[in-house]
Structure formats: structure tokens, C-alpha cells
Amino acid sequence: MNGNTPVLEIKGLRIALPKGADRPYALDGLDLTVNPGEIVCLVGESGSGKSLTAGAIMRLLPEPHVHVADGAIRFEGEDLLALSEARMKAIRGDRIAQIFQEPMTALNPQKSVGWQLDEVLRLHTELGKSDRKARVIEMLERVKIPDPASAYNAYPHQISGGQRQRVMIAMALSLSPRLIIADEPTTALDVTTQLEILRLIRELQEQDGAGVLFITHDFGVVAEIADKVAVLCKGELVEQGPAQQILNRPQHSYTQALIAAIPALTPPAPRDFTGAPVVLEAKGLVKTFAARGGMFSGKRKAVKAVSDLSFVLRRGETLGVVGESGSGKTTVSRIVTRLLESDTGSVTVEGTDLLACSPRELRRMRQYIQMVFQDPMASLNPRKRVEALIAQGPIVHGVDPKEARERARKLLELVELSPAAASRFPHEFSGGQRQRIGIARALAMEPRVIVADEPVSALDVSVQAQVLKLLGDLRDRLDLSLLFVTHDLRVAAQLCDRLIVMQKGEIVETGVTAEIFADPQHPYTRKLLDSIPGRGWTPPVIRPDAA
Amino acid sequence: MTLHLPPILTYALRRLVQAVPVIVLIMIGTFLLLKLAPGDTVDALVGDMGGADAAYIARLRTEYGLDQPVWVQLWLYMVKLVQFDFGWSFVYEESVATILLERLGTTLMLMATSLSIAFTVGCFLGAFAARRAYSLTDNVISTVGLVFYATPSFFLSLMMILLFSVQLGWLPVGGIKTVAGFYTGWDHVVDVARHLIMPTAALSLIYLSFYLRLMRASVLEVADLDFVRTARAKGAGETRLMVHHIMRNALLPVITLLGMQFSTVLGGSVVVETIFSLPGLGQLAYQSVIQRDMNMLMGIIFLCAIIVVVVNFLTDLLYARLDSRIELA
Numbered sequence: 047m048n049g050n051t052p053v054l055e056i057k058g059l060r061i062a063l064p065k066g067a068d069r070p071y072a073l074d075g076l077d078l079t080v081n082p083g084e085i086v087c088l089v090g091e092s093g094s095g096k097s098l099t100a101g102a103i104m105r106l107l108p109e110p111h112v113h114v115a116d117g118a119i120r121f122e123g124e125d126l127l128a129l130s131e132a133r134m135k136a137i138r139g140d141r142i143a144q145i146f147q148e149p150m151t152a153l154n155p156q157k158s159v160g161w162q163l164d165e166v167l168r169l170h171t172e173l174g175k176s177d178r179k180a181r182v183i184e185m186l187e188r189v190k191i192p193d194p195a196s197a198y199n200a201y202p203h204q205i206s207g208g209q210r211q212r213v214m215i216a217m218a219l220s221l222s223p224r225l226i227i228a229d230e231p232t233t234a235l236d237v238t239t240q241l242e243i244l245r246l247i248r249e250l251q252e253q254d255g256a257g258v259l260f261i262t263h264d265f266g267v268v269a270e271i272a273d274k275v276a277v278l279c280k281g282e283l284v285e286q287g288p289a290q291q292i293l294n295r296p297q298h299s300y301t302q303a304l305i306a307a308i309p310a311l312t313p314p315a316p317r318d319f320t321g322a323p324v325v326l327e328a329k330g331l332v333k334t335f336a337a338r339g340g341m342f343s344g345k346r347k348a349v350k351a352v353s354d355l356s357f358v359l360r361r362g363e364t365l366g367v368v369g370e371s372g373s374g375k376t377t378v379s380r381i382v383t384r385l386l387e388s389d390t391g392s393v394t395v396e397g398t399d400l401l402a403c404s405p406r407e408l409r410r411m412r413q414y415i416q417m418v419f420q421d422p423m424a425s426l427n428p429r430k431r432v433e434a435l436i437a438q439g440p441i442v443h444g445v446d447p448k449e450a451r452e453r454a455r456k457l458l459e460l461v462e463l464s465p466a467a468a469s470r471f472p473h474e475f476s477g478g479q480r481q482r483i484g485i486a487r488a489l490a491m492e493p494r495v496i497v498a499d500e501p502v503s504a505l506d507v508s509v510q511a512q513v514l515k516l517l518g519d520l521r522d523r524l525d526l527s528l529l530f531v532t533h534d535l536r537v538a539a540q541l542c543d544r545l546i547v548m549q550k551g552e553i554v555e556t557g558v559t560a561e562i563f564a565d566p567q568h569p570y571t572r573k574l575l576d577s578i579p580g581r582g583w584t585p586p587v588i589r590p591d592a593a
Numbered sequence: 594m595t596l597h598l599p600p601i602l603t604y605a606l607r608r609l610v611q612a613v614p615v616i617v618l619i620m621i622g623t624f625l626l627l628k629l630a631p632g633d634t635v636d637a638l639v640g641d642m643g644g645a646d647a648a649y650i651a652r653l654r655t656e657y658g659l660d661q662p663v664w665v666q667l668w669l670y671m672v673k674l675v676q677f678d679f680g681w682s683f684v685y686e687e688s689v690a691t692i693l694l695e696r697l698g699t700t701l702m703l704m705a706t707s708l709s710i711a712f713t714v715g716c717f718l719g720a721f722a723a724r725r726a727y728s729l730t731d732n733v734i735s736t737v738g739l740v741f742y743a744t745p746s747f748f749l750s751l752m753m754i755l756l757f758s759v760q761l762g763w764l765p766v767g768g769i770k771t772v773a774g775f776y777t778g779w780d781h782v783v784d785v786a787r788h789l790i791m792p793t794a795a796l797s798l799i800y801l802s803f804y805l806r807l808m809r810a811s812v813l814e815v816a817d818l819d820f821v822r823t824a825r826a827k828g829a830g831e832t833r834l835m836v837h838h839i840m841r842n843a844l845l846p847v848i849t850l851l852g853m854q855f856s857t858v859l860g861g862s863v864v865v866e867t868i869f870s871l872p873g874l875g876q877l878a879y880q881s882v883i884q885r886d887m888n889m890l891m892g893i894i895f896l897c898a899i900i901v902v903v904v905n906f907l908t909d910l911l912y913a914r915l916d917s918r919i920e921l922a
Contacts, residue, residue, distance in 0.1 A: 106826065135828050135829075138825070138827065139829075146822070151818060152819040152820055153820055154820040154824070155842065155918055156917050169833075170828060203917075217827070
């Protein structure tokens with residue numbers, strides 16, 4: 047084969063959206079080239095059209111609503127758009143393979159891992175049953191799944207998220223495709239797993255010499271893996287070039303803004319809170335979840351989500367709870383707000399033990415401690431207007447309805463939304479705006495403590511930066527204390543004065559953020575910090591007027 | 594010491610034990626119904642005999658345990674039910690259990706065939722319609738299904754009799770077999786089958802649309818899921834997608850409905866059996882209401898409740914077999 051032929055060559059690609067969409071073209075004039083052995087990152091925020099690009103290459107767009115209007119897609123010199131569906135079917139999974147974002151939903155829950163890997167071989171090869179099985183086991187070994195033989199018979203729900211993504215990769219690579227399209231393959235994974243998967247993709251791709259089109263929103267991941275970068279903004283290619291150039295010397299103002307929004311890994315200067323009064327004290331919290339099982343199942347495995355956890359939160363302080371999924375950090379946030387009953391321990395707010403309160407007292411105490419949730423769409427009642435959503439808490443607590451609504455409008459201004467937002471419904475807002483409404487709703491009760499559980503995880507980086515800044519500003523202006531739960535150490539570094547690092551329900555390290563970042567004591571903390579994507583890359587400081 | 598049974602057996606055992614309180618509740622429920630009804634067995638008996646003196650009535654009450662406190666009566670009632678002793682039918686001059694057993698076969702046959710047909714055809718048509726969603730074919734299938742669903746079963750049955758028996762003379766009007774036919778062997782089977790065609794068709798046509806609509810919605814939902822996209826990206830064709838990836842997942846909610854529907858179909862069979870004069874439980878129930886045969890009625894209610902519990906138990910087992918996500922241990 048001619049070594050100079052690019053694996054993928056996209057010229058002037060235009061993808062049309064149905065009438066009534068926010069713009070006529072999801073993608074407008076994309077030019078992109080992927081050479082053999084090259085990893086090209088396609089970067090953009092949600093709605094930039096990056097996933098539709100993958101759909102167009104695979105010819106799996108939801109036609110006829112969304113279709114290629116113009117342009118050419120050449121795969122090893124062959125025009126994909128001109129191929130028959132039968133030819134295309136033969137190429138999919140064989141010479142072009144795709145890895146998807148969410149490995150849980152991307153695998154069929156009713157079929158075993160082995161069956162699903164086997165399917166690729168059955169579709170594209172003439173191999174016999176035992177040969178196929180040997181190949182599948184070999185592939186599982188290649189993606190470093192422990193005990194491939196039992197993974198072969200396992201169902202997707204029986205293996206961990208990281209292993210599921212390994213299975214997806216094994217599936218994509220089993221026929222040594224020339225082009226691999228990876229659509230946010232690590233977004234749903236923990237940082238440590240993410241790093242392993244990124245390394246695995248890199249390693250396997252180097253062995254096979256395939257070209258990779260890597261779609262991501264995360265510049266940290268880009269810094270980790272990309273040879274070349276293309277930046278998309280609302281369907282338009284704004285900048286393209288070698289990774290080092292884009293990361294360190296971005297030219298286009300949009301790229302510059304995106305990179306500037308990435309939380310730097312430099313924690314705030316330590317502030318002294320020793321004199322500040324304690325607003326919340328948690329002592330000896332324990333929570334054990336009984337695993338499912340009934341009368342005849344014999345042994346019930348108990349899962350310790352939180353074991354013997356204590357901490358204090360002082361006025362004006364932000365305490366970060368960090369850890370990977372399953373570390374118990376969300377359980378802590380639920381216990382502290384008593385949305386979940388703790389087995390033992392106490393949570394003292396305003397001199398009262400929240401965990402010992404009667405239901406009546408608890409309702410009164412709720413005004414002191416409020417929550418901001420991860421998914422603002424799911425946590426705001428879609429049938430209520432914003433004004434009612436914000437005012438309902440105070441009204442329940444006896445504030446005059448008219449006054450409460452008046453205050454709701456003021457709160458909207460405080461979270462930098464227009465007061466006109468008061469009469470609209472949650473679905474009319476963007477994700478960032480909805481999270482602002484969530485914050486306003488929490489503030490309406492004039493709490494002392496706000497417990498925020500992954501409040502910015504669902505947001506794009508540029509929006510994330512704004513919401514984090516807002517939270518910081520409000521904390522300082524209103525003298526609030528924040529208990530901030532997050533999996534993202536970059537985010538934690540932005541806002542938290544102190545950190546609690548959790549692993550399997552236990553605190554492994556706690557201390558001032560700056561000190562933990564500079565000199566982590568526990569090996570797990572070190573591992574977490576080392577796994578932050580792009581930790582070796584310091585985003586350039588770009589002055590907006592420099593250009 | 595722990596017993597090491599295969600997981601499916603342990604699961605079955607556990608579900609069986611869970612069914613016990615349900616059955617006890619049904620017993621208490623039917624007992625209370627009996628108590629709430631004006632008059633008791635002795636009143637009915639005496640009424641039947643045309644009156645009796647107070648001493649005789651009192652003796653009968655003692656004999657039947659009716660002078661005992663209510664909870665003792667309940668206990669006696671439950672003990673009898675467990676022994677499948679439903680009492681005596683004064684209408685049939687026979688024990689209720691014997692009559693029920695005679696009639697059970699016909700009803701079960703009618704229901705099993707109707708439900709299987711409704712389920713299979715409904716699921717197939719539903720999946721077919723979903724693959725062509727919002728097209729003319731889809732609209733025709735959905736509308737016709739809805740028409741049958743909206744048609745009262747008695748009307749549908751009568752119209753069928755008019756068309757196929759009276760006008761065309763293809764099928765018998767009613768009954769389970771030709772009265773003076775005396776068929777044996779294979780001829781008997783064919784004869785019974787001919788008698789069952791119309792009632793089965795009437796019942797299944799009505800319940801088919803449930804499965805059709807649910808399957809259509811379920812297939813549409815599953816077809817949009819990520820793993821279907823994965824399968825497409827692997828190069829799987831549409832038939833393969835449908836059979837291996839979509840159907841298997843889309844069937845699960847429909848199977849849940851299958852168990853729940855059973856009791857409704859049992860209710861539907863009362864009307865159909867009565868119209869086609871099929872000697873089943875439904876017809877028996879109808880006659881018992883007319884003739885105020887309380888014992889018979891209680892027996893039917895209890896038996897039907899047990900059937901529903903058993904069928905739900907079986908659907909749970911089936912579901913557990915089909916859904917790999919249900920951990921049996």
C-alpha cells in the first residue's frame with residue numbers, strides 16, 4: 047500500500063440539520079486528514095458537531111433528518127459517500143472501527159462479553175467457532191483484562207467500567223482496522239482508569255500503525271495523546287495543527303478562550319481559618335449498604351461506603367471531598383444533608399446534631415444546610431417556573447409568598463441571570479444557566495453551608511469556569527462554607543481551601559490543598575495527581591489583548 | 594451449613610415462599626366477602642328447603658361451625674381451602690372442587706392458546722410496525738389493533754358467530770364438542786379444535802393490541818440505545834440487529850405485561866365462554882352469580898386467584914431466565 051495515502055481525508059464536509067435546528071449545518075466545511083500511525087484529536091464543546099463527524103464517516107447519521115449535504119470523505123483513497131450500503135457494512139467494524147463514550151450502554155446488556163466480541167469475527171471472517179474463541183481470548187489478553195477466560199462468559203454489568211471500555215477497545219481492534227474513531231472514550235471513566243485506557247489506545251495503535259480520530263472535549267486528554275489537533279466551534283473548524291502548536295501557541299481566539307478556561311493545577315494560596323467559627327462538624331460517620339439478597343441467599347455482602355469519617359468545616363471555608371467512583375464521596379454529601387441516614391455518628395450544625403433531629407426539627411434545620419446537585423436538569427422540577435422553584439423553600443419555611451418571589455428575582459440577579467428568567471421553565475435554559483438556578487435555589491434559604499455534589503461535572507469547560515467563579519464569589523460575599531464533592535482534581539484545585547482524599551470509604555489524606563498538591567503523602571493521592579490528564583502540560587497564560 | 598442449589602432453583606424457592614402471604618391474603622379476602630354478604634350458608638340452605646324451625650337452624654349453625662368466633666371460622670375456612678375443600682354446591686348437588694376440576698381444563702386451554710397467539714402475533718406485528726414507524730403500514734397496523742381493542746368482546750363474538758356460523762356455516766355456533774358426535778381419537782381433537790377457533794380468535798384479537806402497542810414502543814426505544822449503534826458500527830445488518838440486539842431487550846417489558854394480563858384475560862373469558870357456551874370456569878362463574886351459588890363462586894374466585902399467582906410466578910422465572918441482569922443468587 048502506498049505509505050503516503052492518508053487513512054482518512056475529509057474535504058469540505060457539510061452536515062445538514064433539520065429545519066428548526068439552531069443552525070442550518072451541524073458541520074460547515076470541515077477539512078481533516080488522518081495519516082497512518084497518527085492520532086488526530088477533534089476538540090470542541092457540546093454541540094460543536096464533533097460526534098456527527100464520526101457518524102458521517104461511518105455513514106451512520108440519523109438520516110434523513112441529518113445528512114451529508116456536501117463534501118467528500120475518503121478512506122484510503124476510496125470515497126465512502128459513494129459506496130453501496132453493502133460495501134459500507136463490510137467496512138464497518140472491519141477496516142474502520144469505533145469506540146464509544148459510555149461503555150455501559152454501548153454494550154448489549156443481554157449478551158455476554160465473549161458473544162459480542164465474537165460477533166465482529168462472525169460478521170467479517172470465515173473463522174470456525176474454536177478459532178474465533180481463541181482470537182477473542184487473545185484480544186482480551188491484549189487489552190490486559192485480568193482472567194480473559196472468565197471475562198469471556200461475563201455479562202457487561204458484571205465487570206467494571208474500565209474493563210468494559212477495554213472490551214470495547216478489544217472489539218474495535220480485533221480485526222486491526224486502518225482507522226479507529228474514538229468518541230470521548232474516557233469521559234465516563236475515573237482519572238486513574240482514564241490514564242490506563244489512554245496509554246492502552248496509544249500502545250495498541252503504535253503496534254498496528256492505524257490512524258486514530260480521537261474526539262474529545264478535554265484539553266488535558268489532548269495533551270496526553272494527540273499528534274495533531276483540530277478545534278471545532280459550532281460546526282466550524284477554527285484551528286488545526288500539530289498538538290504542541292495548538293496547545294502552547296493557539297492562534298484563534300476561541301481556542302485561546304477554551305484553553306484559558308481549563309482550571310490550572312495551581313491551588314489557591316492557603317487562607318487561615320483557625321480563628322473562624324466551626325459551622326459544621328461531622329464525627330464518626332459510618333454507612334454500610336447491604337448488598338441485594340433475600341431470605342434464601344445465605345450471605346449478604348455488606349458494602350462499607352463510609353467508615354468512621356470525621357471533619358470540621360469553618361465559616362467561609364471550602365472543603366473539597368475528592369476520590370474516584372465508589373470512594374464514598376457522594377455518600378458523605380448525602381449523610382451530611384441527611385438525605386441518607388447514617389449508621390452512627392453525628393453532624394453538628396448550629397449546635398444541633400442533625401442526625402438526631404426529629405422530622406420536625408430536621409425541616410427547620412434544613413435552612414442552614416442546602417445542596418447543589420450534579421445534574422441541574424434532573425434536579426429542577428420541569429413543570430415549575432424558575433421563580434416558584436426558588437421561592438418554594440422559603441415559602442415552606444413560612445416566608446410570605448409575595449416576598450419570597452420578590453427575593454427569588456433578586457437571587458437571579460445575584461447568580462447573574464436576568465430577572466426575566468423568573469417566569470420561564472428549566473428546559474428553556476442552557477446547562478450552565480440551569481446550574482445557576484440550582485445555586486439560587488440553594489441560596490434562597492440563606493444557608494450557612496452549601497453542599498455541592500459534582501456541581502460542574504456536566505458542564506463544558508468554559509461554562510464550568512464561570513460557574514466555579516460564581517461559587518467562589520458568592521462564598522466570599524455571603525461568608526458561606528462549602529462542602530465541595532468532586533472527582534476532578536483540577537476543579538478541586540480551583541476552589542478548595544482544604545481537601546479530603548477518599549478511597550473505599552476511608553479518608554486516606556487530608557490537608558491544605560496547596561500542600562497536598564505540592565507534596566502528597568499517601569500513595570493513592572500521588573496516583574490520583576499523577577493521573578490528571580495533561581499534568582505535564584501547563585496551559586499558556588494568554589492575555590486577551592496580546593493578539 | 595448452607596444448601597447448595599442451582600441459583601434458578603433458589604430463586605424459584607424464594608419466589609414461592611413470597612407467594613404464601615399473597616395466598617393467605619386472598620383467603621382472608623374471600624372469607625370477608627362471604628361474611629359481608631347478607632345471610633350465611635345456613636340461611637341459604639334453609640331458604641332452599643323452604644323454611645325450618647329455630648332449633649334446627651341452631652343445630653345446623655353448630656354443625657357448620659357458624660356459632661364459633663369469627664377468627665375460628667376463618668381458621669376452619671383456611672384449613673379447608675388448603676385441602677381443596679371448597680364446600681358443596683347446592684345447585685349442582687356435587688362438591689365444588691369436583692365441578693371446578695371438570696371446568697378448569699377448558700378454560701386453561703382457551704386462555705393458553707389465546708394468550709400465546711395474542712403475545713406472539715402482537716409482538717411480531719409490533720416489532721414490524723416499529724421498524725416502519727410512522728409509515729402507512731405502521732398506521733394501518735396500529736389502527737386495526739386499536740379497533741379490535743375498542744370492540745367489546747361480546748359484540749365481536751356475536752358478529753363472528755353471525756358471519757362464520759350463521760352466514761357461512763363454516764364453524765359450530767358454540768359448545769366444546771359436537772353433542773351427538775361421539776368422536777374418538779384424532780377426530781375428537783379436530784372437533785374440539787373447530788369449536789375453539791372462534792372463542793380463541795375473539796379473545797386473542799382483543800388482547801393482541803396490548804402486546805402490539807407495547808412491543809412497538811419498546812422496540813422504538815431499544816432501537817435508539819447505544820448498543821444498537823455499537824452493533825451497527827461493527828457492521829451488523831438490519832436483520833441481525835433486530836433478532837440479536839433489539840428483540841431480546843425489547844421483549845422484557847412485554848413479558849411483564851404477559852403475567853399481569855393473565856388475570857384480565859381470565860375476566861374476559863367469562864364473557865366469551867358464556868357467549869360460545871363453553872363449559873369453562875367463566876361460564877360457571879356467570880351461572881353461579883345468577884343462581885346465587887355462593888360456595889361455587891368462592892371456589893372460582895379462589896382458584897382464579899391461585900392461577901394468577903402461579904402464572905405470575907412463572908413469568909418471573911421466565912423473566913429471570915431472559916434478563917441476564919437479574920442476579921439469581
